[in-house]
Amino acid sequence: MSPVRGADLVCREGDPAYDVRWPWRTETLPPGLTCVFRVRNEARNLPWVLPPMLRAVQHVVLVDNGSDDGTPEVALRVAEECGAADRFTLTAYPFQVARAGTEHLATAPDSVHSLTHFYNWSFAHVRTAYSMKWDGDMVLTPEGVGVLADLSWQLQDSNAVVAVPRHPLSIESESVAWLDLGFRFLEPWIYPMGPEFTFVKAFEWEVREFPETSERIVAPEGLCVELKWLDQDEFAHWSSTVDFDSSRAPRKRREWEVYSALMEGRGDAVPGLHRIEAPPGVHVVDHVTRTWLPQAARPLVRRGGRTV
Template sequence: MTGPTAADFPIRWAWEDGPLTPGLTCVFRVKDEARNLPWVLPPMFDAVQHVVLVDNGSTDGTPEVAQRVAEEHGAADRFTLRHYPVQVARAGSEHLLTPPDDPRSLTYFYNWSFSHVRTAYSMKWDGDMVLTAEGVELLRDLSWQLEDSSAVVAIPRHPMSVESESVAWLDLGYRFLEPWVYPMGPEFTFVKAFEWEVREFPPTSERIVAPEGMCVELKWLDQDEFAHWSETTFDPVRTPRKHRELEVMRALHEGRGHEIEGLKRIEAPAGVHVVDYVTTQWMQLEPRPLTLRLELQETT
C-alpha cells in the first residue's frame, strides 16, 4: 500500500490569489492536546484575529475540545479546524530520513497547515503553550504594529513542569528564545533542517524580541514529553534546549528538582490551579529579569 501523496494534501498559498487581509493568525499543529487546550485557546482568541488548528490524528477528543472552547469563548467565527490524518515523521532521525515534499515530513505538514492562513501575518504556536496576561496584551499590540514591516518576532517561553494541581516547577535557568511570528509570503515558508522544520526569512528582516513572561510551556510529569521524538539522545551543543528539558524531566522524576539551578518550585494558593496562578498572577508580580542565564537558541 502506498502512502499519502502531495496530491492528497495540495498546498495553495493565499497570497497566490491576491493581497492578504491585515491581521495575525495563530496556527496550531496538534495531536492529543485535549488536556491543555482549555488553558491554551482562550487567551489566544483574546490576542489574535484568527486561529487555525490542524489536528494530526488525535485520539483524546482534541478537535471536539477545540471546537467547544471556541464556541464557549464566542470565537467560533474566528476559528478554523482542519484535519491532517497522516502519520508524520517524528523529530530527529525519522524526520531527517523523510523527503521534504513527502506529506509525512514535518516540513510538508507545516507548510500545508500554514497554507490555511488568510491574514498578512501568522504565528506558529504549540498546543501546550499558554499565554500570560502580558502575552495577550503584547500580541494585541503587535497585530497592528507589524503590518507591512516584514519583521519577525521572537518570544521567550518558560517551560513549566506540572507536578499536581497545586505544584509546578518553572525553568528559569535559561532563556528559551525562538522566532514565532512571521509575515506570510514566499520568502517565509518552512524548509527542512536536521531534527525538525525551520521557517525561512530574509536576512534583511527586522528581528523583534519580546520581553520575558509572555508564555509558559506546559509539561506534565505524568506524560511522556518526548513521544514525538524518534530518539532521546540530545547533543548539548546542537540541541541544547532539548538536552536541558531532558535533564529537568529526569531530575523531577527522581525527586531532585531542587538540585537543578534555575528550577523554581511554585505552589498555588488553595483552590487555584497552578497553571491559572502562574499565568494570571505569579508571572505579573515576579521581578524582571526572570531567567538566570544566557538564552538558548538552536540552529539546525
C-alpha cells in the same frame, strides 16, 4: 466552477488534497495575525491554551493530526464558549508525521509524512498578512495577550520576525509545578506570509526561512509558559532522546535534564528551576500565568544562561 490552480508544493504521494497552495499567490492578504496550531492529543491543555489566544489574534487555525482524546471536540467547544467560533478554523491532517530527530532526517521533505510538508500545508490555511506558529501546550499570560494584540496591527508591512521567550512549566499536581528560568528559551514564532517565509527541512525538525534583511523583534519575558505534565511522555514526538544533541538541540537537552531531575526527586538541585505551590482552590497553571509570573522580578532568566 473555476478550475483549481496548480499546486505550489506537490506531495510525492500524489494526493492533491494535501498539496500546498499558498494564498498569497492569488490574493492580497488582509492585515491581521493568525495563530496556527498543529496538535495531537492536546485536549488536556486546550482549555488553558485557546481562550487567551482567541483574545490575542484575529484568527486561529487548528490542525489536528490524529488525536484520539477528543482534541477537535474540545477545541470547538472552547471556541464557541469564547464567542469566537467565527474566528476559528478546525481542519485535519490524517497522516503519520515523522518524529523530530532521525525519523525526520530520513523523510523526504515533499512527503506528507514530513514535518516540513505538514507545516507548509498547515500554514497555507492562513488568510492574514501575518502568521504565528504556536504549540498546543503553550499558555499566554495576560501580558502576553496584550502584547500579541498590539503586534497584530503594529507589524503590518514591517516584514519583521518576532521571537517570543517561553518558560517551561513542569506540572507535578494541580497545586505544584516547577518553572524553568535557568535557560532562555527563545525562538522566532511570528512571521509575515509570503514566498520568503516558508518552511524547509533542517537536521532535527522543520525551520521557517526568512530574509537576512528582516528586522528581528524580541518580545518581553513572561508572556507564556509551556505546559509539561510529569505524568505523561513529553518526548514522544522525538525519535530518541539520543537525538538531543547539545550543539543543535540544547533546548531539548535542557528539558530532558530537568525532566530527569524531577522524576528522580532532584528538582531543588537544578539551577534556575523554581518550585511553585498554588494557594488552595487555585490550579497551579492559573496561579503561575495570572499571579506568579506577572509579579516576578525582571529579568526572569539570568543573562548568563544560554539562549536556546
